[in-house]
Amino acid sequence: xxxxxxxxxxxxxxxxxxxxxxxxxxxxxxxxxxxxxxxxxxxxxxxxxxxxxxxxxxxxxxxxxxxxxxxxxxxxxxxxxxxxxxxxxxxxxxxxxxxxxxxxxxxxxxxxxxxxxxxxxxxxxxxxxxxxxxxxxxxxxxxxxxxxxxxxxxxxxxxxxxxxxxxxxxxxxxxxxxxxxxxxxxxxxxxxxxxxxxxxxxxxxxxxxxxxxxxxxxxxxxxxxxxxxxxxxxxxxxxxxxxxxxxxxxxxxxxxxxxxxxxxxxxxxxxxxxxxxxxxxxxxxxxxxxxxxxxxxxxxxxxxxxxxxxxxxxxxxxxxxxxxxxxxxxxxxxxxxxxxxxxxxxxxxxxxxxxxxxxxxxxxxxxxxxxxxxxxxxxxxxxxxxxxxxxxxxxxxxxxxxxxxxxxxxxxxxxxxxxxxxxxxxxxxxxxxxxxxxxxxxxxxxxxxxxxxxxxxxxxxxxxxxxxxxxxxxxxxxxxxxxxxxxxxxxxxxxxxxxxxxxxxxxxxxxxxxxxxxxxxxxxxxxxxxxxxxxxxxxxxxxxxxxxxxxxxxxxxxxx
Numbered sequence: 001x002x003x004x005x006x007x008x009x010x011x012x013x014x015x016x017x018x019x020x021x022x023x024x025x026x027x028x029x030x031x032x033x034x035x036x037x038x039x040x041x042x043x044x045x046x047x048x049x050x051x052x053x054x055x056x057x058x059x060x061x062x063x064x065x066x067x068x069x070x071x072x073x074x075x076x077x078x079x080x081x082x083x084x085x086x087x088x089x090x091x092x093x094x095x096x097x098x099x100x101x102x103x104x105x106x107x108x109x110x111x112x113x114x115x116x117x118x119x120x121x122x123x124x125x126x127x128x129x130x131x132x133x134x135x136x137x138x139x140x141x142x143x144x145x146x147x148x149x150x151x152x153x154x155x156x157x158x159x160x161x162x163x164x165x166x167x168x169x170x171x172x173x174x175x176x177x178x179x180x181x182x183x184x185x186x187x188x189x190x191x192x193x194x195x196x197x198x199x200x201x202x203x204x205x206x207x208x209x210x211x212x213x214x215x216x217x218x219x220x221x222x223x224x225x226x227x228x229x230x231x232x233x234x235x236x237x238x239x240x241x242x243x244x245x246x247x248x249x250x251x252x253x254x255x256x257x258x259x260x261x262x263x264x265x266x267x268x269x270x271x272x273x274x275x276x277x278x279x280x281x282x283x284x285x286x287x288x289x290x291x292x293x294x295x296x297x298x299x300x301x302x303x304x305x306x307x308x309x310x311x312x313x314x315x316x317x318x319x320x321x322x323x324x325x326x327x328x329x330x331x332x333x334x335x336x337x338x339x340x341x342x343x344x345x346x347x348x349x350x351x352x353x354x355x356x357x358x359x360x361x362x363x364x365x366x367x368x369x370x371x372x373x374x375x376x377x378x379x380x381x382x383x384x385x386x387x388x389x390x391x392x393x394x395x396x397x398x399x400x401x402x403x404x405x406x407x408x409x410x411x412x413x414x415x416x417x418x419x420x421x422x423x424x425x426x427x428x429x430x431x432x433x434x435x436x437x438x439x440x441x442x443x444x445x446x447x448x449x450x451x452x453x454x455x456x457x458x459x460x461x462x463x464x465x466x467x468x469x470x471x472x473x474x475x476x477x478x479x480x481x482x483x484x485x486x487x488x489x490x491x492x493x494x495x496x497x498x499x500x501x502x503x504x505x506x507x508x509x510x511x512x513x514x515x516x517x518x519x520x521x522x523x524x525x526x527x528x529x530x531x532x533x534x535x536x537x538x539x540x541x542x543x544x545x546x547x548x549x550x551x552x553x554x555x556x557x558x559x560x
Contacts, residue, residue, distance in 0.1 A: 008413065011421035015355040023174035032125045032169050040161040042152060043195040046250045049147040052302050054237060054294035055101040058092070062110055063117075067092035068385075069534025077121040081128055088386050088533070094118075094129035095137040099145040111145065119159045125166045133179055135167045136186035140241070143189040147248070157194065164190035164202050171209070177357040178224070178231050181217065184209035185238050192249045207253060210242075214264060222267030223332035226353050228360045229275045229282035230383075233293035236268045240299065243306045258307075266309040272296050273311065274327050274336050275346065277371045283346045284369065284380040285334070286353065287360040291532045324438045324462045326431070333426065335440060340464045342374040343557075347460065348403075349442045352412050352423045359418030363410035365426055365444045366458045367401040370467065372557050373507035376487040378402050379539075384530035388417040395530060404456050404471055405481045411446035411456070422449045438462045451476045469553040473546065480546040482553065484514075488529055488539040499554075500524075500542065511560050517552040520545040 001009075013021075060066045063074045067089050074080065074093070081090060096118070098104065099111050122129045129138070142160055146152050167186055172179040184206040191203025217225050217235075224232040243261050246254035275283050276296050282288055294302075304310045327336040333350025346369045352361035362380075370378040381400035385392055396414040398405045405411075413421035424446025432439045443457035453475030461468040473480050486492075486502070490512075493501040499515030499522060516522055527541035544551060 008415060008421040011413070012415075012419050015358075017176070017356045020174050020176060020356060027170060027174060030170075032130070032166055034124045034162055034165050034169075037158075037161060037198070039154060040157040040199075041195050042146075042157060043193060043199070043249070045147060045193075045248050047248045049144045049244075049248055051100070051144070051241070051244060052298060052305070053100065053102045053104065054298050054302065055097045056291065057098060057101045057103065059098040059101075059107055059110060059114075063114070065093060065098070067534075069532065074117070080118075080122055086385075086387060087128070090128045091131075091134050094122075094134040096141045096145075097137070099141045104145075115142070115145070115156065119155060124162050130163075130166055132167055132170045132172050132183060135163055136179075136182040139163055139167065139186040140189045143193045146193065160190060161194060161198070164194070165198070168202055168205065171205075175357070175359075176213075177217065177226055177354070177359075178235060180209060181213055181235060181238065184213065185242060188242065188254070189245060192245055192251055192254065203251075203253065207257075210257075214260075218264050218268065219331035221329045221331040222264075222269075222271035223275075223329055223334070224268075225332070226286070226357065226360050227332050227334075227350050228286040228288055229272065229284075230288040230293050231360060232268065232275075233272055233282065233296070233299060236265060236272065236299050237294050237302070239265050239268070240302045240306055240308075243308070244302075247306070262306070262308045265303050265306075266311075269296075269300060269303060269308070270311055271329060271332070272299070274329060275334060277344055277346075277369070277376055278342050278374040279371075279376065284382040285346075285348050285350075285364060285367070286362050287383045289383045289530065289532050322464070323435065324433075324464060326433065326438055326440075335429070337438060337440075337460075337462055339372070339462065342371070344371045345369070345460070345462070345467065347440060349426050349429050349440075351425060352420060358412075358420040358423060361412065361414070361420055361423075362396045362401065363398040363412040363414050363424070363446070364401040364403060365411050365424040365446055366442060366456060367403040368460070369402065370555070372512060373504060373510050375489070375504045375506040377490055377502065377504065377512060378484055379487045379529060381485060381528065382530035382532075384533055384536055386417055386533075392417055399481075399483055400485075400527075402484050403482070404458070404473070405483065406447045406454060406456065406473065406477050407450055407479055409447065409450055411444060413449065422446075436463060447475075447477070465558050466554065466556045469555075471546075471551045471553070473549045480549075480551075482544045482546070482551055484542040484544075484553070485527055485529070486540045486542070488537045490540075492524065492540065509560055510557060512555065512557045514542065515554045516544050517554075518547050518550050520547045 171183045187202045187206030191199045300310050325338045335347040337345040348367045352358045398410045412423040424444040426444040429442040439461045441459035443455050447454040454477050455474045457472040459470045489505050491503045493503045502512040522544050525541050525543050528536045529539045
């Protein structure tokens with residue numbers, strides 16, 4: 001291993017918790033052995049499972065599925081672990097989300113066949129389906145589906161028990177974060193559905209994990225500590241499911257936690273609403289894409305039904321009426337600026353994630369997204385794939401976001417599929433505002449690893465019809481480039497040396513002018529936007545080379 005790789009590994013591992021290291025070593029040598037029990041029995045619930053069907057349909061034919069924009073047939077036993085499919089595609093197959101998706105009742109016989117085939121063709125404990133994360137999601141889906149059946153086959157209950165037993169033996173303490181939350185939820189669902197001492201052990205274990213993890217993972221501003229709007233929405237849906245389970249099962253240990261879980265959901269919904277554009281969908285900071293987590297309105301509908309406090313949406317006619325207003329999410333490090341005329345700017349002044357778990361983080365410090373007249377104009381590039389490879393690294397890199405790249409390096413040292421070595425730490429922002437303007441200024445030290453003393457400082461100066469961005473670079477550097485990625489629907493009408501005129505298809509009577517000062521050159525470069533996994537949409541990035549240490553970017557909008 002080269003000295004560079006050794007150093008990179010050191011700066012990655014040094015942030016891990018001792019618990020993660022111990023469990024990583026433990027699982028490296030541990031073999032999962034399952035014990036055949038007697039019959040598993042169903043615990044009686046006062047009511048069968050019912051929810052608003054948050055998941056999209058993925059079964060597109062009999063034993064035919066579509067995930068991540070790719071279709072595949074499960075035509076034989078080998079297809080469950082097809083080496084030609086990506087690991088994430090296979091994981092999605094084993095989740096069995098379609099059991100509880102939109103219009104699932106119309107595919108009842110196909111689902112029954114699917115469950116029977118999975119049990120017959122995935123013997124314990126081999127293949128992707130027996131890894132802890134797909135185990136977790138499938139256990140929950142099976143419990144929901146089983147509880148709605150008129151009759152439950154003994155083999156189904158036996159399989160559920162074996163799957164819960166397998167998960168209990170490989171809980172992801174070596175990863176923590178959203179993975180451990182998913183494990184705990186599955187333990188609770190299995191323990192609440194089956195009866196007996198073993199099931200009670202699973203239930204108790206899941207609750208102990210949640211009692212430890214929820215206060216750590218959900219920060220006081222309501223946001224999840226991994227700072228991904230997508231994973232935040234996933235976990236909000238999980239909390240709603242747990243509230244629903246408490247009501248459906250009637251189990252006292254769950255009902256005792258209802259008050260706290262409702263409060264977490266209420267604050268989490270407020271955070272998610274703050275991190276959404278006028279179109280009602282999430283901003284793309286860190287790993288984020290559409291179609292993986294339920295949308296804001298779907299979660300709000302679910303939460304309201306479960307007795308959670310849901311803040312009413314502010315009518316568009318009143319959003320930012322006549323002035324610029326600021327909403328602060330100081331614990332997670334995001335800031336939202338509401339602008340007159342249905343405009344929103346979301347600023348990333350956040351750490352890349354918890355130090356011991358930055359795997360879903362991107363090198364996007366001091367990036368932003370901007371909607372004007374309800375249209376997304378400047379967007380971060382999103383996420384279309386996981387795993388290792390050049391494209392995954394590109395999507396996590398600084399150049400794929402609306403911020404500044406120095407010496408062609410990333411602001412945080414992202415590597416592998418989910419690794420970060422040295423990372424950027426932003427300072428606490430300085431904020432000043434009056435009746436006419438709002439200025440937010442922050443900096444980060446992520447480029448100090450390249451040359452000592454290199455700091456990127458950025459300010460955003462908002463008025464009702466303009467945004468001026470000032471970038472300063474201190475220290476010794478060779479090149480600096482600011483990048484501004486346009487939403488694919490935005491068109492460049494004309495250009496001149498210092499900038500461009502932009503046209504918004506959703507606002508044909510409006511215009512946006514983009515200009516710069518302090519630039520060596522301004523050019524349009526081909527890029528890609530990734531709104532969904534498996535999806536890449538061509539777009540334009542405006543790339544601006546600094547002449548010196550300071551660059552001014554002016555964005556102004558109004559009537560044609």
